[in-house]
Amino acid sequence: MIRRIVAAVALPVVLIALWWLLTANSTSYFWPPLADILKVLPDTWFGERARTDIAPSIARLLIGYLCALVIGVAAGVAIGISPVLRALTEPSLEFFRAIPPPVLVPVIALFAGYTGSLSKVITIALGCLWPILLNTVEGVRGVDEVLLDTARSYRLPRHSVILPAAGPQIAAGARQALSIAVILMVISELFGASNGIGASVVQFQRSFAVPQMWTGIIVLGLLGVLLSLIFRVAEHRALAWYRGWRDAERASR
Amino acid sequence: MRSSRTGLGLLGLLLVAAVFEVLPRAGLVNRDYLPPASEMAGKLAELLGDSAFWTATGQTLRGWGAGLAVAMVAGVAAGAVIGSVPVLREFTASTIEFLRPIPSVALIPLVVLIYGSRPESALVLVVYAALWQVLVQVLYGVADVDPVARDTARSYGFSKLSIARNILLPTALPYILTGFRLAAAVALILEITAELVIGVPGLGQLIGVAQSSGAVPRTYALVIVVGLIGVFVNSLARMLERRLLHWHPSVRREVPA
C-alpha cells in the first residue's frame, strides 16, 4: 500500500521539484520561477475571476456537452436500430465527424458572432455531437441478437435493453467528446471573447503578464484533469457490470 | 446487398447537399451566412486552380505528417521502454494519467510567446496531443504480451532485440496501429487549430482569413476540403491496419483509453 502511494507520488514530486529548481533563478522571460507563478495563482484565479471567467467557461462547456449527449444518444439509437437509416447516413456522418471541430468556430461565428455565449455553446455541442452519435450507432448495432429476442419475447420496451447494452460504447464516445469539449471551450474563447478562462489567458499573453499566463495554463490543465477524473468515477460506477462481464468473458476464453 | 448500401450512402450525401441548397434558397437561412451548396461547390472548383490553396494544403499536410511522425517515434520508443520495465511502469502511471487529460490547447499562449506563428508552434501542439494517444496504446500492447511466450523465448536464450522483434512487436502491432489511427486524427485537429488560431501557414489560416474578409462561400469550400482530408486520413489509417494485420487471428477491438 505504502509502495503504491510512493509509486504514484514519486515522479510528480520529482518533476515539480525539477521545475522549481530549474526555474528558481531563471531570468528568462518565458520561464519565470515556479515560485513566482504559484505566488500569483490564487490572486489571479480565486478572487473575482472565479465568478467572472471560470464559472462562465465551465457552464458553457457543460451545457454544450450535455446537449450533445442527449441529441447524440437519441439520434444514435434511432439510426442504429434501422439498417436503412444507417446506410443512408453513414457516409455523411463520417464526413461531419472528420471535420476538425475547431473550424466550426469561424463558421458558427458567421451566424452568432464571436462574443456571445450562444455561439460557444453551439460550437461545443456540435463538436461533441459526432463522436457520441457515431459511437452510439456502433453500440446499438452491436447489441446481441439474443438479448433483443429475449426482450421482445418478454415484451420489454426495446430501449430498456438497447441503452444499457450499448452503454460501454456510448461511454467511449462520451469520453472522446469530453476532451473535444475542453478544446473547443478554450478555442472558442481565444477569438475575442469578453470572458472565460481562455479569454483571460490570451489577455495575459498579449499584455506579457507571463507568470499569470502560466497560471492560466495550470488552471486549464487542472480543469482537464478534474473533468476526466469526474468522468472516470461516473463511468466506473455506471459500468461496473461491464468490467466484470468482460473479465469473465476473457477468463472463459 | 453491398451495392445497395453504397447507393443509399450516396443518396444520403445528396440529401445533405440538397438540404444545404434549399435552406438558403428558400430564405430559411440567411444566404450571407450559409450559401447554397452549389455555390460552395463552385468555390471548391475554383480553389483547385488556386496555387495559394495548394501551397496551404502542402503546408498543412507537412505539419501534420511531421508532428505525427515525431509523436509516433517518441510514443513507440517511450511506450516500449516503460512498458517492458515494471518499475518504470509503476512509477510513471500516475504522471501519464495526470498529463494526458491536460488539453494541448492550453499550451497555445506559451507557443505563441515563444515561436509566434511559425510552424514550430503547430509542431509542439501536434506532438503533445498525438503523443499520448500512441503512448497509451503501446503500453496496452506491451501489457498484452503473453508472459509464457516471453519466458519461453528467454529460456531459449533469445537476445533482447530478438524478443522485441519476434514477441513484443507482433503482439503490440495492432495496438500501435490503433494508436496511429487515433493520433493521426488528433494531429490533424491540432494542426488546423494552430493554423486557425495562431496563424501558422496552412489551410486553417486560409479559413480564418476567408471568414474575416467575408468570403463566406470560400470559407465553406475550405471547411469541406479540411473535412475531406479528415476522411482521407481516417481511411488511410484503417487501410494500413487492414494491410498490416491481415495475418492477425483476431481483429482486435479498440481498448477504450
Next chain:
Amino acid sequence: MSVLEVAGLAKTYQRNRKPLEAIRELTFTVDAGQLVCVVGPSGAGKTTLLRCIAGLLEPTSGEVRLNGEKVTGPPRGMAVVFQEYGRSLFPWMTVRQNVERPLIEKRLSKPDRRAAVDEALSAVGLLDSHDAHPWQLSGGMQQRVAIARAIAYQPSVLVMDEPFAAVDAQTRAELEDLVRSIWQRLNVTIVFVTHDIDEAVYLGQRVLVLSNRPTVVLEDVTVDLPAERDQISTRSHARFAELRAHVYRLVQQAKKGLRETSPTL
C-alpha cells in the same frame, strides 16, 4: 383442451433473391399441461418453428394460436428459454433483477414480484445467488436463471430452444431433472426443442419427429414411460431403449430424405 395450435405453418426465406423453403407444412396441437419434445436432424428448421411459435418470426402461411388467439407478435402468455444462456441474460442486472424485470412490465405489485421471484429462484436452487450478476455464475447456473425468469413469468406455454446444448453432461442431467420437476410441480405446458434423441425421450410425454428441410412432421411419438423418471432407472428401462431406437431410426431416415411414415408402435 389444447393450449397451443400450430396449423398449416410454412416458412420460406428469401436468400439473395432466391426462395429457401425452411418449413413446408407443420400441424400439431399441444394440450394444457403437456410436455412435448421436438427433435429432428440438424437443419430441420427447429429454430424457425420455435421462433414462429414465440412470435419472433412471421410465418409465410398458416398460423399459430395460443389459447385460441392468433400469434402475431410475442404473446403475453409465453416465455422462451434460449440456448445461448450467456447472451440472453442481461449482464448489467443481478440475478434477481433479471427474473424480476419482465414482471415489472407485467405490472405486478412489488410484494407479488418479490414472492414470485423468490419462488422461482428457490425452484431452480439459486435463491442464495440472487445478488450475483449472471456472469459470476457457471454456465449451468446461468441457464437456471433463465429458467427461473421463464417460470416466474407464469406463462401458459414455456418454450425451450435446445436449452442444454451448451452445458456439460453432468449439468445437463441435473437440468433435465429440474425441468421435469418444475413441470410436475407447477403444471406448466412445455415445448422443448432439442437435437438430442435421448433427452427428448427421457423428458417428453410426446416426441414430435421433424423431417429434413423443407420440414413436415414425420411422426408424433407417444412416450408411454412411467411419469416418475430417473436418470438411472428410466434410461435402463426396456421401453426407453425401444422408444429411443425408434426415434433414432426415424431421425436417420429423415436425414436420408424420408418425408412420410405410417403410424407404428
